[in-house]
Amino acid sequence: MKKILVTGANGQLGRCINDAAAEFPDLEFVFVPKEKLDIQEANSLKDFFRKNHFSHCINTAAYTNVEKAESESDKAFAINSEAVKNLAETCKENDVVLFHISTDYVFDGTKKSPYLETDLTNPINVYGASKLKGENYIQKISNKFFIFRTSWLYSQYGHNFLKTILKYAEEGKPLTITTEQTGTPTNANDLARALLQVIAQDSKDYGVYHYSNSGETTWFGFAEEILRQTKKLKDTNLAKTNHYRTFAARPEYSVLDNTKAQNKLKLKYIDWRESLQSVLEKTVINL
Numbered sequence: 001m002k003k004i005l006v007t008g009a010n011g012q013l014g015r016c017i018n019d020a021a022a023e024f025p026d027l028e029f030v031f032v033p034k035e036k037l038d039i040q041e042a043n044s045l046k047d048f049f050r051k052n053h054f055s056h057c058i059n060t061a062a063y064t065n066v067e068k069a070e071s072e073s074d075k076a077f078a079i080n081s082e083a084v085k086n087l088a089e090t091c092k093e094n095d096v097v098l099f100h101i102s103t104d105y106v107f108d109g110t111k112k113s114p115y116l117e118t119d120l121t122n123p124i125n126v127y128g129a130s131k132l133k134g135e136n137y138i139q140k141i142s143n144k145f146f147i148f149r150t151s152w153l154y155s156q157y158g159h160n161f162l163k164t165i166l167k168y169a170e171e172g173k174p175l176t177i178t179t180e181q182t183g184t185p186t187n188a189n190d191l192a193r194a195l196l197q198v199i200a201q202d203s204k205d206y207g208v209y210h211y212s213n214s215g216e217t218t219w220f221g222f223a224e225e226i227l228r229q230t231k232k233l234k235d236t237n238l239a240k241t242n243h244y245r246t247f248a249a250r251p252e253y254s255v256l257d258n259t260k261a262q263n264k265l266k267l268k269y270i271d272w273r274e275s276l277q278s279v280l281e282k283t284v285i286n287l
C-alpha cells in the first residue's frame with residue numbers, strides 16, 4: 001500500500017489534501033504539521049523517515065508571505081530552498097517519490113501567452129527566487145520527483161485572496177483592487193485531488209508540471225467574480241487601480257500552460273469561475 005507523508009499539513013493545501021484523502025481509500029496518509037516535523041531540521045527529517053516507511057512525500061510546507069519575504073529573505077530561503085534540499089536528500093536516501101509545489105512567481109511575467117514548463121525562469125521577488133532555488137535543488141538531487149507549479153491558490157482554509165475579499169465585504173470596507181497582474185486563480189481543493197490522482201495512478205513521468213485552473217483574469221477580475229457569485233457586488237464599494245503599492249514586485253502575466261499535465265498525467269482542468277462557485281457553494285468559509 002502506498003504510504004504518503006504530507007508536510008506542512010496545517011497549511012491551506014495540506015488541509016485540502018486531508019479533505020481529498022477521503023476520496024482515495026487505497027492510499028494511507030500521515031499528515032504532519034510544522035510543530036511535529038520542521039523540514040528545516042535535517043536530523044528530525046532523517047529520523048522521521050527512518051521510523052516510517054513512506055512511498056511518497058507531498059511537501060506543502062513553505063514560506064508563503066510574498067510581501068514579508070522582501071525583508072525576511074534569509075527565512076524565505078531557509079524554508080523554500082535549504083529545507084527543500086534536506087527533504088530532497090532524505091527522500092532520495094529512502095527511495096521516496098517527492099511531490100513538491102512551486103509557483104507562477106518563478107517567472108518574470110514579460111511573456112504574453114501562457115508559460116510552458118520549458119520557458120525561462122526569472123523571478124522578480126524574493127519569494128519567487130527562494131522557490132526557484134528549491135526547485136533547482138530537487139532537480140539536481142532527486143531522480144523521482146514531481147514539481148507542480150501552480151498559481152493564485154485559494155480555498156476555504158488559511159489566508160488567501162478569496163477570504164480577504166469576503167472579509168472586507170462583510171465588514172463593509174471599500175475595496176481597491178489592482179488590474180496590474182493577470183493570472184489564474186486556482187482552487188487548492190482541485191490541486192489536492194490532482195496530486196492524489198497522480199499518486200494513485202502510479203505515474204513514473206517524473207518532472208516539472210504546470211497545474212492551475214483554466215482561464216485567466218486580473219486580481220480585480222477575481223475580486224469582482226467573488227462578489228458577483230456571493231451577491232455582494234451591488235453593496236460593496238469596489239474600485240480598480242493600476243497603481244497598488246506593494247513591497248514585492250509581481251509578474252505582470254503569469255498564466256500557466258497546462259497542456260503537459262493534461263497529456264502526460266491525464267489531469268482534467270476546470271474553469272476558474274466554475275471552481276470558485278463550487279468552493280462557495282459546498283463549503284463554509286470561516287473568515
Ligand SMILES: NC(=O)C1=CN([C@@H]2O[C@H](COP(=O)(O)OP(=O)(O)OC[C@H]3O[C@@H](n4cnc5c(N)ncnc54)[C@H](OP(=O)(O)O)[C@@H]3O)[C@@H](O)[C@H]2O)C=CC1
Pocket residue numbers: 007008009010011012013014033034037038039040059060061062063064079083101102103104131150151152153154158159
Ligand atoms: N498560496 C498560494 O497562493 C500559492 C502557493 N503555492 C505553493 O503551494 C504550497 C502550499 O501553499 P499554501 O498551502 O497556500 O501555504 P500555507 O502558507 O497555507 O501553508 C504552508 C504551511 O507550511 C508550514 N511551514 C512553514 N515552515 C515550515 C517548516 N520549516 N517545516 C514544516 N512546515 C512549515 C506553515 O506553517 P506556519 O504557517 O506556522 O509557518 C504552513 O502551515 C507552497 O509550496 C506554496 O509555495 C504556489 C502558488 C500559489
Ligand SMILES: Cc1cn([C@H]2C[C@H](O)[C@@H](COP(=O)(O)OP(=O)(O)O[C@H]3O[C@@H](C)C(=O)[C@@H](O)[C@H]3O)O2)c(=O)[nH]c1=O
Pocket residue numbers: 064065066067102103104105150151152153160161164175176177178181219244246250
Ligand atoms: C489585499 C489587496 C491586494 N491587492 C493586490 C496586491 C497583489 O498585487 C494582489 C494579490 O495580493 P495577495 O497578497 O493576496 O497575493 P500574493 O501574496 O501575491 O499571492 C501569491 O501568493 C504566492 C504564495 C504565490 O505563489 C502566488 O501564486 C500568488 O498566489 O492583489 C490589491 O490590489 N488590493 C487589496 O486590497
